[in-house]
Amino acid sequence: MPIRNHVLAAVSPADYARLVPQLTQATLTFGDILYEPGDRIRYVYFPDDALVSLLTVVDRHLALEVGMVGREGMVGLARALGVVTSPMRALVQGGGTAWRMSAMAFHKSLGQNASLQNAVNAYTHFLLMQVAQTAACNRFHDVPARLARWLLMTRDRLNADQFRLTHEFLGHMLGVRRVGVTTAASELRRQNLIEYQRGHIVILDRPGLEKAACSCYHALKWSAK
Amino acid sequence: MPIRNHVLAAVSPADYARLVPQLTQATLTFGDILYEPGDRIRYVYFPDDALVSLLTVVDRHLALEVGMVGREGMVGLARALGVVTSPMRALVQGGGTAWRMSAMAFHKSLGQNASLQNAVNAYTHFLLMQVAQTAACNRFHDVPARLARWLLMTRDRLNADQFRLTHEFLGHMLGVRRVGVTTAASELRRQNLIEYQRGHIVILDRPGLEKAACSCYHALKWSAK
DNA sequence: TGACGTATGTTCGATCGCGAACAGACACGC
DNA sequence: GCGTGTCTGTTCGCGATCGAACATACGTCA
Numbered sequence: 001m002p003i004r005n006h007v008l009a010a011v012s013p014a015d016y017a018r019l020v021p022q023l024t025q026a027t028l029t030f031g032d033i034l035y036e037p038g039d040r041i042r043y044v045y046f047p048d049d050a051l052v053s054l055l056t057v058v059d060r061h062l063a064l065e066v067g068m069v070g071r072e073g074m075v076g077l078a079r080a081l082g083v084v085t086s087p088m089r090a091l092v093q094g095g096g097t098a099w100r101m102s103a104m105a106f107h108k109s110l111g112q113n114a115s116l117q118n119a120v121n122a123y124t125h126f127l128l129m130q131v132a133q134t135a136a137c138n139r140f141h142d143v144p145a146r147l148a149r150w151l152l153m154t155r156d157r158l159n160a161d162q163f164r165l166t167h168e169f170l171g172h173m174l175g176v177r178r179v180g181v182t183t184a185a186s187e188l189r190r191q192n193l194i195e196y197q198r199g200h201i202v203i204l205d206r207p208g209l210e211k212a213a214c215s216c217y218h219a220l221k222w223s224a225k
Numbered sequence: 226m227p228i229r230n231h232v233l234a235a236v237s238p239a240d241y242a243r244l245v246p247q248l249t250q251a252t253l254t255f256g257d258i259l260y261e262p263g264d265r266i267r268y269v270y271f272p273d274d275a276l277v278s279l280l281t282v283v284d285r286h287l288a289l290e291v292g293m294v295g296r297e298g299m300v301g302l303a304r305a306l307g308v309v310t311s312p313m314r315a316l317v318q319g320g321g322t323a324w325r326m327s328a329m330a331f332h333k334s335l336g337q338n339a340s341l342q343n344a345v346n347a348y349t350h351f352l353l354m355q356v357a358q359t360a361a362c363n364r365f366h367d368v369p370a371r372l373a374r375w376l377l378m379t380r381d382r383l384n385a386d387q388f389r390l391t392h393e394f395l396g397h398m399l400g401v402r403r404v405g406v407t408t409a410a411s412e413l414r415r416q417n418l419i420e421y422q423r424g425h426i427v428i429l430d431r432p433g434l435e436k437a438a439c440s441c442y443h444a445l446k447w448s449a450k
Numbered sequence: 451t452g453a454c455g456t457a458t459g460t461t462c463g464a465t466c467g468c469g470a471a472c473a474g475a476c477a478c479g480c
Numbered sequence: 481g482c483g484t485g486t487c488t489g490t491t492c493g494c495g496a497t498c499g500a501a502c503a504t505a506c507g508t509c510a
Contacts, residue, residue: 402499405496
């Protein structure tokens with residue numbers, strides 16, 4: 001079972017050996033909610049090819065995606081900062097596998113395991129940048145550019161050029177109406193950058209999509225491929 | 226010299242005693258830029274009554290405030306996460322005093338000083354929530370509500386009901402045009418919530434302003450007064 | 451006192467995204 | 481094969497904000 005998760009991969013071999021017994025493989029399926037805001041964090045997750053969205057919930061019903069966690073990161077980060085409840089909703093946006101660990105074991109491991117702590121710190125920084133960039137992006141860039149960015153980020157994390165997502169779902173992620181997504185998507189399609197039908201999206205021209213995306217995409221590339 | 230900064234205040238007396246020799250008092254003045262994105266972090270700052278804005282810079286010239294640091298926090302947090310350069314611009318938005326420490330000493334102290342590490346972790350979590358909330362707020366709430374929230378957050382950190390700020394400056398913080406601020410501000414003034422002239426803003430009715438502000442203000446109150 | 455710089459106020463048309471409603475089109479189950 | 485639910489496409493009027501331009505008012509300093 002190769003570990004593709006970057007946080008785990010950054011742990012030194014000796015430390016990693018002590019971590020392994022705590023890790024179990026979990027299959028996350030689309031639509032699962034790992035936590036709602038305020039939920040106790042019982043497990044932390046290190047995605048391999050799963051993809052989890054972090055959503056800030058406002059006024060109990062409005063939700064906006066502020067971060068996206070794939071194999072470059074982990075879910076349940078708050079636990080590493082000494083907080084036992086999740087501040088956000090964590091929604092599985094792309095099904096796949098992830099390594100799971102009890103929050104308790106994770107907390108203990110952090111104290112005994114400097115390379116894990118370092119890897120988690122580095123990811124914390126990355127996530128903070130991602131959230132900050134998203135904030136600015138939502139303010140300054142229009143829907144087509146944000147959609148293009150979102151598709152590219154998803155692509156990179158799922159490592160696939162096609163995936164299943166409806167306009168309705170995308171609307172929730174981007175914080176716009178479904179119709180807004182339809183308009184933006186059909187514009188991208190007109191340019192032959194993507195193709196889609198009934199929840200199935202295909203990226204046809206990745207370089208072209210990068211041009212259509214705002215600079216935020218490049219600002220948030222992770223270093224390792 | 227009483228320490229009002231919450232991060233430093235959370236450090237245990239024994240640990241704090243070892244920290245003191247490293248700290249020097251600094252006066253931050255309005256308009257100072259502590260770091261630009263990419264700048265090496267040479268010092269970290271723990272504001273007492275100064276107020277620092279964290280701005281994400283997009284496309285080299287657009288900037289949006291994503292966080293606000295007063296005595297509840299610290300500036301240069303990235304250094305605690307193992308990153309030596311600042312990801313954001315840190316702009317002094319309210320002059321005042323802060324405790325300053327070299328980044329090197331800070332880094333060393335973190336390793337030797339568990340209560341400092343815990344306090345920094347807690348603040349990291351708070352900042353992450355603040356940035357996420359700001360992202361959602363910018364998407365869902367209109368300018369008058371955001372302005373009201375911003376004024377209240379500033380008030381809490383400066384601990385004063387009046388301060389000097391122009392509409393132009395506020396526009397940069399909120400990511401809107403100056404005219405948009407003027408319109409929103411005059412609406413708040415019409416309701417007798419605030420008063421202002423030529424860069425001097427007075428909060429007349431704090432409870433009323435809280436009602437005018439979006440829920441994001443309450444979502445981000447720090448526990449300790 | 452007068453001139454200049456800065457801060458605020460007002461207006462204009464344009465654009466973007468909103469909420470709502472309805473129309474087709476595909477997919478799956480009976 | 482047919483009905484039903486889901487997904488996408490289109491339209492409409494509305495409101496918020498934009499960019500730009502210009503008008504007014506205050507303050508400072510020569």
